[in-house]
Amino acid sequence: MKLLRQFQKLKTNKILGRYYGLILLALMAFFFFAVFKLLSPANFGSLDNLYFYLQSSIIYSVGACGFYFIVVMGLFDFSIGANVVLSSIVGVLLSKQFGYIGLLFGCVLCGTLIGFINGLLYIKLTIPSMIVTVGLMLIYESAAYYVAGGVKQVLDPSMQAFGRAPGNILLAFAAFLATNAILKYTRTGTYCYAIGSNEYTAKIMGINVNRQKLVGFVLCHLFVGVMAVLSVSYGTSMTATTGMTSMARNFTPLMGTFFGVAFRKYGTAIPAIIIGEFIIAIIFNGFVALGAPTTVQNIVTGAALLAIVAITAQPQKGAVAK
Amino acid sequence: MTDTFLTAEDVDKSFGITHAVNHVSLQVARGEIRGLIGENGSGKSTFCSLLCGIYGLDCGRFTLKGNELKIHNQVEANKQGISIIVQEMGTLAGLTVAENIFLGHEDRFIRYGIKHTAAMNREAQKLLDAYGFTHINATLMIDNFHFEDRKLIEIVKATYFKPEITIIDETTTALSQHGREELYKLMEATKADGRTIIFISHDLSEVIQHTDTISVLRDGMLIDTVQSDAVTEDDLKKLMVGRELNKQYYRTDYESAAGDEVLLEVRGVCVPGQIEDISFDLHKGEILGFGGLSECGMHELGKAVFGASFDRKGTVTLKGGVRIHAIPDAISHSIAYASKDRDNESIIVNSSIRDNIVLPSADDLADHRILHKKKLDRFAVEHAQGMSVKMTDIDQFVSDLSGGNKQKVVLARWLGKASDILVLDSPTRGIDVNVKADIYALMDNLRLQGKSIIMISEELQELLGMCDRIMIMKNGKINAEFSRSPALNEEDIIVKML
Numbered sequence: 093m094k095l096l097r098q099f100q101k102l103k104t105n106k107i108l109g110r111y112y113g114l115i116l117l118a119l120m121a122f123f124f125f126a127v128f129k130l131l132s133p134a135n136f137g138s139l140d141n142l143y144f145y146l147q148s149s150i151i152y153s154v155g156a157c158g159f160y161f162i163v164v165m166g167l168f169d170f171s172i173g174a175n176v177v178l179s180s181i182v183g184v185l186l187s188k189q190f191g192y193i194g195l196l197f198g199c200v201l202c203g204t205l206i207g208f209i210n211g212l213l214y215i216k217l218t219i220p221s222m223i224v225t226v227g228l229m230l231i232y233e234s235a236a237y238y239v240a241g242g243v244k245q246v247l248d249p250s251m252q253a254f255g256r257a258p259g260n261i262l263l264a265f266a267a268f269l270a271t272n273a274i275l276k277y278t279r280t281g282t283y284c285y286a287i288g289s290n291e292y293t294a295k296i297m298g299i300n301v302n303r304q305k306l307v308g309f310v311l312c313h314l315f316v317g318v319m320a321v322l323s324v325s326y327g328t329s330m331t332a333t334t335g336m337t338s339m340a341r342n343f344t345p346l347m348g349t350f351f352g353v354a355f356r357k358y359g360t361a362i363p364a365i366i367i368g369e370f371i372i373a374i375i376f377n378g379f380v381a382l383g384a385p386t387t388v389q390n391i392v393t394g395a396a397l398l399a400i401v402a403i404t405a406q407p408q409k410g411a412v413a414k
Numbered sequence: 415m416t417d418t419f420l421t422a423e424d425v426d427k428s429f430g431i432t433h434a435v436n437h438v439s440l441q442v443a444r445g446e447i448r449g450l451i452g453e454n455g456s457g458k459s460t461f462c463s464l465l466c467g468i469y470g471l472d473c474g475r476f477t478l479k480g481n482e483l484k485i486h487n488q489v490e491a492n493k494q495g496i497s498i499i500v501q502e503m504g505t506l507a508g509l510t511v512a513e514n515i516f517l518g519h520e521d522r523f524i525r526y527g528i529k530h531t532a533a534m535n536r537e538a539q540k541l542l543d544a545y546g547f548t549h550i551n552a553t554l555m556i557d558n559f560h561f562e563d564r565k566l567i568e569i570v571k572a573t574y575f576k577p578e579i580t581i582i583d584e585t586t587t588a589l590s591q592h593g594r595e596e597l598y599k600l601m602e603a604t605k606a607d608g609r610t611i612i613f614i615s616h617d618l619s620e621v622i623q624h625t626d627t628i629s630v631l632r633d634g635m636l637i638d639t640v641q642s643d644a645v646t647e648d649d650l651k652k653l654m655v656g657r658e659l660n661k662q663y664y665r666t667d668y669e670s671a672a673g674d675e676v677l678l679e680v681r682g683v684c685v686p687g688q689i690e691d692i693s694f695d696l697h698k699g700e701i702l703g704f705g706g707l708s709e710c711g712m713h714e715l716g717k718a719v720f721g722a723s724f725d726r727k728g729t730v731t732l733k734g735g736v737r738i739h740a741i742p743d744a745i746s747h748s749i750a751y752a753s754k755d756r757d758n759e760s761i762i763v764n765s766s767i768r769d770n771i772v773l774p775s776a777d778d779l780a781d782h783r784i785l786h787k788k789k790l791d792r793f794a795v796e797h798a799q800g801m802s803v804k805m806t807d808i809d810q811f812v813s814d815l816s817g818g819n820k821q822k823v824v825l826a827r828w829l830g831k832a833s834d835i836l837v838l839d840s841p842t843r844g845i846d847v848n849v850k851a852d853i854y855a856l857m858d859n860l861r862l863q864g865k866s867i868i869m870i871s872e873e874l875q876e877l878l879g880m881c882d883r884i885m886i887m888k889n890g891k892i893n894a895e896f897s898r899s900p901a902l903n904e905e906d907i908i909v910k911m912l
Binding site for chain 1: 468487489490504506507508509513517518520524527528529531
């Protein structure tokens with residue numbers, strides 16, 4: 093505890109205080125790395141392994157960056173996974189005709205269009221975003237099934253540059269930079285936070301709240317479209333499934349978003365998303381290296397996420413958490 | 415100061431069956447400071463909200479310099495030269511000070527869609543420094559600042575662009591004496607600049623002292639506009655309530671009804687960074703006042719007694735030895751608390767009057783854990799009517815009520831719970847003279863029934879007028895204690911506050 097208090101004093105340090113959030117994240121990543129390295133020195137944590145963890149985690153980080161735009165406004169979206177599936181399939185189909193242009197534009201435009209539809213229906217129907225996006229998730233899943241013709245869509249090996257380094261890293265980091273820039277250097281970022289803080293006050297201050305929410309959904313799914321490019325390139329194929337199975341794809345990006353929200357107060361939302369997803373990848377792969385069953389992996393991953401966010405968020409004492 | 419600058423013609427607004435502003439017409443001159451007074455619910459804030467576009471007009475129109483105003487939100491109002499400092503919190507958490515100041519006006523810092531954050535921060539800091547608020551860092555999140563500083567930031571936000579008309583809606587109650595002085599100076603400078611101010615306050619002496627003319631609203635109608643130097647507070651009270659106000663404002667007795675019986679014992683209470691080693695006894699039938707500068711720790715003390723402070727150390731013990739550690743302990747042992755921050759901490763704004771009143775009493779009203787609507791309705795009606803809440807019915811949302819009526823709902827809630835100890839933080843903040851008199855009479859009545867009250871207030875007059883004992887806090891500690899006496903005056907107290 094004493095050590096923790098000493099560490100927290102860093103916050104008030106003029107130079108290190110600016111990097112407090114990053115230092116905390118780096119220490120956490122190192123902690124989990126060290127634990128699994130000690131438990132499974134042979135199967136876990138080589139440089140090649142770490143590079144692999146990074147490459148898998150950045151896919152989810154891109155989706156988490158998109159998710160962040162709507163989560164900070166107090167909204168939610170259950171159709172992220174369905175969007176990844178549908179946009180990937182559209183991208184693969186178009187890549188057969190137009191190559192990389194088809195893949196990139198197919199995924200990103202389809203993703204963005206889905207964001208526009210989600211935002212528009214949420215605004216027009218005036219029902220909670222969770223309900224709107226659950227309904228739309230079912231529609232997108234079925235749409236993906238029809239578009240794919242019920243068969244697995246395989247990305248041609250010549251089109252898989254974004255599934256390996258450096259293509260995947262370049263694309264993902266371009267998305268990270270873009271998210272960071274939008275949040276910090278455009279009015280969209282300010283307005284997203286303002287709406288999340290108090291929508292009514294934001295409205296009477298002249299912010300067009302509905303338009304801003306629509307922009308938030310569009311940005312969210314634009315980055316989900318980029319996540320689709322990375323996902324299908326990394327996995328080399330995409331199969332459309334129905335029955336809400338796409339929902340599972342929501343949660344890993346969402347966990348990264350939680351890191352971003354928790355570390356926002358340190359001014360490191362986007363780095364927190366990237367490192368947070370990396371930590372989740374370390375934990376997940378650590379358990380794989382240990383040969384732990386999936387159920388145990390899920391329990392420990394979930395518990396680790398709760399513990400990390402609870403400890404690091406440290407909201408003002410007495411503040412209401414919803 | 416003779417040319418008509420702002421005109422309201424037949425301005426009208428209803429919310430359901432409540433006629434909030436009833437065909438009001440008035441003129442305000444350039445360079446004038448116009449006071450706007452009236453009881454809670456008289457339509458002052460609604461009138462100003464209409465002028466700023468926060469609400470739309472049902473009929474009538476506003477003209478500024480002869481041009482009709484068409485305004486839909488505050489940013490449009492600002493662009494047409496009108497700004498408002500609202501009664502409750504008008505800043506947004508989660509944004510920096512600079513972002514709050516320029517919210518909706520970021521255009522000047524945006525080139526090709528990119529916001530120049532550093533320039534915005536620099537400009538905000540320059541403004542804060544120019545206003546004398548040098549202790550506020552523009553780059554910090556606004557969450558780091560307390561209520562008063564956030565009000566100061568709001569003043570900068572509302573006035574930095576030198577609006578033609580500035581509306582100051584019941585802002586001074588959120589400010590310390592120093593903050594008020596700064597605001598008065600700003601008002602004078604604005605007037606000297608030939609710009610106009612509409613000043614809303616329930617502190618009538620302040621209104622008389624700092625305005626040129628005063629318009630009085632009652633039940634949504636304009637009653638009269640008078641010259642400030644030609645009226646007394648009593649004249650204004652009469653105009654506000656429509657009759658001679660013969661209610662006694664404060665207690666007239668100087669003999670305490672409080673006995674030796676101690677109901678609540680507070681020992682060595684500390685909240686890190688806020689209050690330090692506070693000890694006192696609260697007697698049965700006593701009104702114990704706490705006063706001091708806004709940030710002296712007295713507001714936190716109210717929370718600490720109620721178990722709402724975090725990291726509280728020391729003990730709060732009821733007669734019989736029950737220790738109060740947390741809010742459920744306090745409520746279940748008949749302690750009530752009304753916060754200074756009424757909208758955020760005392761009431762549930764987007765909920766009905768009924769729900770607000772029955773909330774802490776729901777368990778008591780349940781039969782075998784089942785709540786019966788009729789019983790809840792009866793309970794809510796009884797206590798709302800007991801407090802004379804001005805409402806359409808108990809289903810009305812609290813957000814529609816005026817500040818005074820909101821406070822009545824808070825008090826009705828705790829009276830319904832039959833609380834023996836009431837911790838009232840700034841109970842008359844933003845409340846008109848008539849409701850104030852009601853609240854003072856209620857407090858006196860409760861005292862005579864043997865209930866005990868901790869009254870926290872920045873208004874020295876009400877502490878002197880109502881309390882059996884007054885404790886003055888400074889820098890988180892109790893600095894002085896005074897007993898009720900006709901000889902005690904504000905100067906005695908101020909010396910111990912500073």
